[in-house]
Amino acid sequence: MGGKQDGEEAYGKPAKYDPTFRGPIRNRSCTDIICCVLFLVFILGYIVVGVVAWVYGDPRQVLYPRNSTGAYCGVGANKDKPYLLYFNIFSCVLATNVITVAENGLQCPTTQVCVSSCPNVTWTVGADQLLQKVGEVFYTADRNFCLPGVPWDMPVTQSLQQELCPGFLLPSTPALGRCLPRVNSSTPPELPGIPSNTTISQGISGVLDSLSARDITVKIFEDVAQSWHWILVALGVALVLSLLFILLLRLVAGPLVLVLILGVLGVLAYGIYYCWEEYRVLRDKSARINEVGITTNLGAYRNVQETWLAALIVLAVLEGILLLLLIFLRQRIRIAIALLKEASKAVGQMMSTLFYPLVTFVLLLICIVYWAMTALYLATSGQPQYVLWAPNASLPNCEKVQMNTSCNPMAQPMNYSCPGLKCVFQSYSSTGLVQRSLFNLQIYGVLGLFWTINWVLALGQCVLAGAFASFYWAFYKPQDIPTFPLSSAFIRTLRYHTGSLAFGALILTLVQIARVILEYIDSKLRGAQNPVARCIMCCFKCCLWCLEKFIKFLNRNAYIMIAIYGKNFCVSAKNAFMLLMRNIVRVVVLDKVTDLLLLFGKLLVVGDVGVLSFFFFTGRIQGLGRDFENPSLNYYWLPIMWKTWRGTTAPWTGPTTCPNPS
Secondary structure (H helix, E strand, O other): OHHHHHHHHHOOOOOOOOOOOOOOOOOOOOOOHHHHHHHHHHHHHHHHHHHHHHHHOOOHHHHOOEOOOOOEOOOHHHOOOOEEEEOOOOHHHHOOOHHHHHHOOOOOOOOEEEEOOOOOOOEEOOHHHOOOEHHHHHHOOOOOOOOOOOOOOOEHHHHHHOOOOOOEEOOEEEEOOEEEEOOOOOOOOOOOOOOOOOOHHHHHHHHHHHOHHHHHHHHHHHHHHHHHHHHHHHHHHHHHHHHHHHHHHHHHHHHHHHHHHHHHHHHHHHHHHHHHHHHHHHHHOOOOHHHOOOOOOHHHHHHOHHHHHHHHHHHHHHHHHHHHHHHHOHHHHHHHHHHHHHHHHHHHHOHHHHOHHHHHHHHHHHHHHHHHHHHHHHHOOOOEEEEEEOOOOOOHHHOOOOOOOEOOOOOOOOOOOOOOOEEEEEEEOOOOHHHHOHHHHHHHHHHHHHHHHHHHHHHHHHHHHHHHHHHHOOOOOOOOOOOOHHHHHHHHHHHHOHHHHHHHHHHHHHHHHHHHHHHHHHHHHHHHOOHHHHHHHHHHHHHHHHHHHHHHHHHHHHHHHHHHHOOOHHHHHHHHHHHHHHOHHHHHHHHHHHHHHHHHHHHHHHHHHHHHHHHHHOOOOOOOOHHHOOOOOOOOHHHHHHHHHHHOOOOOHHHHHOOOOO
16 A cells, blocks of 8 residues: 555645635736747747848749749730740750759740740741741741740741740640640641650650659649639538537437447448449459559559558458457446536537637648748849850850850840850849848748747647636536636636747747758668668657657646646646646546547548548539539549548547546
8 A cells, every 4th residue: 555655646646625726727927938038039030030031032933934034924024925935845854854843943944935825726847937037937927936036037047046936836725824735736747856756745745744743733733723612511511510529429428429439330331342342343354553553643543453452451450440449448438428528518618619729720820821931032032143054065066155154134145156055044142141041041930830830739728728627617507607718718828828838839849840850861861871770760750759749748738737727837747747647547548538439520520521522523423413513623532632631620629628637
């Protein structure tokens, strides 16, 4: 008995029952003032960084395509020319790779010009037109695709040698401000400089393969643009199902949890059955993955048997794990049901807590958007620098030209004997004070992003904890519950505990920054590592991951103690840790079982919305009418994944706070 008592004394004495205690104390003072001042000074500096970035930045290079001279299409002098035309788009494949294209801002080693509209017909310079004037071949025929300032009387041969006018045109469609040839064009004529066995489809397919990441991004953007309203509808359905689940827990928690468990098991069982049927059909057709290989067309993997076999195995394993958990934790599930009933009562008395996660979402969105805009403006600060460039600098006529030297993009190069010599954009200057401090300012911005995000999350946890604590310690409900418990907790937290929240968020931020640095080092040294170094790096990453999870768990309970007792962060973290250690078994079992039941609720909502979305976007729901016709998408799984992911973040924040043993 003495040993057990000594063990309990090691983690502090349990608090004695106080019948006069009525929830969060009202007479409290400001905590962690030094950290509060430090946080406010940091935010002020963060705002100054944003102002400096706004003054010196130029994000037009990201928002608008840029021609060969560095001028932007769609703004300024090119306001009426919003599209970018590549003279020889095949050079994007023949002379570059993905890394080069990415580093040059999707620039290809060919002349690019801003145009008012993309070409609609196929055209090539004929042999009889080479001796004619530019004005006769291009201007009079309404082919306004030459560089600005090309004289009317310049011979066509000279304009083609200097790449001042295009040698051929292809029917194109604007995409992200760039004229990209249509893949399904008719059989093209012989194109100058292009092998005769290369078709437009092959050439454009090569472009898209080389820029596969960009291609997938464009397709995803198109899918989101076409299905965003259906995504919002599905999110609304998930929100309604989540609210109904939370409110029904108050009345029929036991039967509802039983239906919930059977529903999750049923959804998984149907998934197993469906995967088996698809696998059996494809197995009979001998559709194997080696026939598809590695491709960016992710839809092709839906027609191979290995995909459905892998999905079947995953669902079967999940089904088995859930069945085992339900068998061994059946007694604890009853206690967890009681906790959920109490949580549902609290939500019913304080309905505003269901919508507070929207406030957290808006604040997080502000933090992310502010950082993204600041980083974008900082990255584009400075004056643009232009240098001389040629596709092949080793040619005899190009050896005398000093490549990569500064030049004026508005003036033509004086040495026209070097084929393809032009003045192209290189980068932004780094000679100013802001440019020299660019790296430090970006690091400051990343630190600000992590710190503000963690502070916003801490604010939400502390505010909800204070609101639910008001309900928990109300002896007579609802008479003893404050009139506005959520707003009172919000004002109380901001007034007294901004510093404490900033302290806890800073500790977590430092650990996350360390993880980011470690990931960066790992990515840089990945090719040169030996197995021992890789093992050590993996151990470091695992340790930091565990440390981050522990700090998040401890911080959450520390914020609960701050909301109730009003102590500073260190004292609250210590008291929370002692309380958790005195009730470690109850914490682990009940908290995890409760989380498991709520996870079942999320899975049920996700499963229902996911299955409904799958049948809708694959066109398997008939008779909905023209207004409810499913859109034609490149990747039908994209809106399904988005809906199911957002379904797991439905408003569960309120109930998960109440059952916490702190």
